[in-house]
Amino acid sequence: MCYAIPGNVKNITGNLITVDYFGEERKARNDFYDLQVGDYVYAQGGFVVEKIDEKLAEEILETWKELFFELKKTDVRLSKLYNDKPDLDKDFLKVIDKATYGKLISRKEALRLLLCEDPDEIDLLHKSANFIRQKFLDNACCVHGIIEFSNTCVCKCTYCGINSENSTLKRYSLDTGEILEVVADAVKRFGFKGLVLQSGEDTSYSSDKILKLIKDIRRNFPVFIFLSLGEREDRFYREAFDAGAKAALFRFETSDSTLYSQLHPHSSLKERTRYLKLFKDIGYIIASGSLIGLPGQKAESVIDDFMFAKELGCDMYSFGPFIPHPDTPLSDYNTPDTEYILKALSVLRLIDPYGKILVTTALESINPQARRQALMSGANSIMLNLTPKDYVGFYDIYPNRATVDVSVEKQIADALQLLKSIGRAPTDLGI
Numbered sequence: 001m002c003y004a005i006p007g008n009v010k011n012i013t014g015n016l017i018t019v020d021y022f023g024e025e026r027k028a029r030n031d032f033y034d035l036q037v038g039d040y041v042y043a044q045g046g047f048v049v050e051k052i053d054e055k056l057a058e059e060i061l062e063t064w065k066e067l068f069f070e071l072k073k074t075d076v077r078l079s080k081l082y083n084d085k086p087d088l089d090k091d092f093l094k095v096i097d098k099a100t101y102g103k104l105i106s107r108k109e110a111l112r113l114l115l116c117e118d119p120d121e122i123d124l125l126h127k128s129a130n131f132i133r134q135k136f137l138d139n140a141c142c143v144h145g146i147i148e149f150s151n152t153c154v155c156k157c158t159y160c161g162i163n164s165e166n167s168t169l170k171r172y173s174l175d176t177g178e179i180l181e182v183v184a185d186a187v188k189r190f191g192f193k194g195l196v197l198q199s200g201e202d203t204s205y206s207s208d209k210i211l212k213l214i215k216d217i218r219r220n221f222p223v224f225i226f227l228s229l230g231e232r233e234d235r236f237y238r239e240a241f242d243a244g245a246k247a248a249l250f251r252f253e254t255s256d257s258t259l260y261s262q263l264h265p266h267s268s269l270k271e272r273t274r275y276l277k278l279f280k281d282i283g284y285i286i287a288s289g290s291l292i293g294l295p296g297q298k299a300e301s302v303i304d305d306f307m308f309a310k311e312l313g314c315d316m317y318s319f320g321p322f323i324p325h326p327d328t329p330l331s332d333y334n335t336p337d338t339e340y341i342l343k344a345l346s347v348l349r350l351i352d353p354y355g356k357i358l359v360t361t362a363l364e365s366i367n368p369q370a371r372r373q374a375l376m377s378g379a380n381s382i383m384l385n386l387t388p389k390d391y392v393g394f395y396d397i398y399p400n401r402a403t404v405d406v407s408v409e410k411q412i413a414d415a416l417q418l419l420k421s422i423g424r425a426p427t428d429l430g431i
């Protein structure tokens with residue numbers, strides 16, 4: 001998945017290459033291959049992940065050619081911006097106007113958008129976000145696979161079902177052989193080009209073991225590796241990057257330091273942020289975000305989270321709803337409404353026209369329509385769950401997770417059908 005389209009290398013400057021896709025040029029970083037102008041490659045997240053044989057590339061491009069342009073046409077048609085309600089509040093329209101021209105909007109203006117209640121305003125907010133996504137990022141939609149390889153965790157996050165205090169949960173850890181089998185299936189059988197390795201903060205999984213796993217994956221499979229492992233030694237993250245993991249998914253959870261400390265008795269926002277800066281320094285693509293709808297969190301705080309994530313230089317945003325878990329201290333609180341999360345994602349798109357925005361599984365879990373709605377409201381990235389079925393139910397961060405009982409084949413078929421219907425290409429052409 002993320003059926004990367006083969007790109008043709010047009011220019012090479014050090015480890016930065018220019019890749020052509022049917023006349024569109026993108027940049028990618030090449031850390032792994034000896035390349036010449038004219039070679040064909042697959043790129044993911046702005047990194048070359050595979051060099052491919054010319055004949056094979058040409059065959060694949062032939063099958064893509066018509067579809068590539070057809071999908072774009074559908075997307076352009078569905079993302080047209082028009083406002084047939086000229087009586088909308090002038091201040092609201094001013095902010096929308098500014099954002100659609102790619103201009104920065106202020107915290108106050110973003111808050112005005114997030115707090116809008118008028119159905120016509122909400123509708124225009126979503127349409128504007130979709131328009132901006134199309135205008136600045138076109139119709140590519142990343143489709144990554146996630147492997148949750150251990151639910152063992154030393155953290156005490158009060159919202160999270162796998163926190164160390166939850167003694168009712170059965171714990172599991174896949175060994176590296178089992179993980180490699182899942183990776184082999186994902187890459188060879190299903191065609192995934194980007195994979196997230198996720199776990200709780202499992203100290204029994206040594207950093208050396210994970211480094212070896214990353215090397216084994218890169219040696220055997222042309223795939224872009226995201227790490228989502230929480231706080232580990234700085235040294236580990238430096239070595240993991242060199243070993244071939246090029247992205248880190250690491251949420252800051254909330255940018256309100258008081259709220260952060262209440263929710264995470266074991267850690268601080270300062271330390272959390274230090275990691276994100278470290279990842280950026282090392283060169284990782286970073287995906288981060290927070291929980292929306294946390295107890296005690298105001299709309300102002302959500303906007304602060306968006307601004308904070310943008311300032312950190314996130315390449316991809318992962319913002320999703322807080323869902324109360326029955327075996328946590330926050331069990332009695334409410335799940336936020338889908339509509340609020342969708343509004344928030346649209347506001348985020350107006351704040352950053354360029355970042356990738358993920359439709360989180362948490363959002364899909366509170367409303368089965370939400371994946372499509374989010375993709376039509378500014379989002380452009382999804383994740384499919386590849387955790388083996390004997391374990392996936394135990395990765396119980398929140399209850400009733402979407403896709404827990406859906407086979408990988410069906411997840412892929414559903415995703416492709418949806419993307420096709422809205423003119424999105426399951427590709428990641430890079431930057």
Ligand code: 5AD
Nearest residue numbers: 159160161251321322323362397398
């Ligand atoms: N609801 C929604 N998301 C949650 N996470 C953990 N617990 C919950 C919950 N109850 C998210 C955290 C973490 C990610 C792996 O899962 O934001 O970063």
